[in-house]
Amino acid sequence: MADKKKKNMTPAQQKYQGLQQKHELKRPIFKNCLRAFWVGGLICTIGQAVTYFYIYFFNFTEQTAGNPTVATMVFFSMLLTGFGVYDHLGQYAGAGSAVPVTGFGNAVISAAIEHRTEGFVLGVGGNMFKLAGSVILFGVFSAFVVALIKTVLIQWGVL
Amino acid sequence: MNSEWEGLVMRKKYVFIVLYLLLVLAGCSQNESNDSEMALIKKTDPKPVLIDKKTKGNVDVAADIKKEITSYKELYDVAVVKGTEDTLVVYKVKHLQRFHMKKIEKKIKGMLEKKFPDEKFTVSSDYKIFLEAIKLKEKMEKPDYSEEEANKRLKEIIKLKKEMA
Secondary structure, rough: HHHHHHHHOOHHHHHHHHHHHHHOOOOOHHHHHHHHHHHHHHHHHHHHHHHHHHHHHHOOOOOOOHHHHHHHHHHHHHHHHOOOOHHHHHHHOOOOHOOHHHHHHHHHHHHHHHHHHOOHHHHHHHHOOOOHHHHHHHHHHHHHHHHHEEEEEEEHHHO | OOOHHHHHHHHHHHHHHHHHHHHHHHHHHHHHOOOHHOOOOOOOOOOOOOOOOOOHHHHHHHHHHHHHHHHHOOEEEEEEEEEOOOOOOOEEOOHHHHHHHHHHHHHHHHHHHHHHOEEEEEEOOOOHHHHHHHHHHHOOOOOOHHHHHHHHHHHHHHHHOOOOO
């Protein structure tokens, strides 16, 4: 693919690309991974603490405590996005802050804030799930597929 | 610039004061002796709990159940509560063995039903159920806690275990 692209380029373009590659700053992949690891881990540790909180003080078991925990974490990230803290966290940690469920809350609220000037219905309502909508769609669809496979396997007596 | 710096130093001071207070408070709570407070973190290894203490032989059965289950290498903390009808068996699974939790539960349930055919078992590896079992044990140590109340609570715990969502 890259070779084909290169063939279509004029010599000047090729020369420019070479120059560009020479001066391009190398991405600090290891450092980024490290940051994503510790911030993502920290978010998950907080999530675990919230789970224990629900187990300890309310009538939730390990099985059922997941639901309120997810809701609480999304709520936290929504507050942090509203106050402008999550942006900095996202800049620092990258995937470490986007992959956990808090990233979902951030995607919803940041889209809502961005389109607030276009009004509540067409702006906030219409654009709120611009990013998160695909997460919901593919989440629900993949859950459906997995459930289907599991049902078939149980019917066959494999599981 | 100078005032900004002073503000930062002041803020840092506050952070240290709050952290110090938190540490002091955490230190104070160390003397509490209730097992249930630390049941989620530490190994408690409670003695088998008997709700119906009058029936002879119950003590041995409960002790036997506990002994059988403690012999599993995958587990590290076992609580047994023997009610008048149901027997609750709760355990904590070692961290790396948690991948096989369902298999372990099936294995233990099968073994218990085979060895103690007269008993009706509820087996669980849930931390919440473990915590509630310890809390029930602590409540039963109080003299004013009746057998009926304990049985009712045990039934509630078993119902909680069966809840899925």
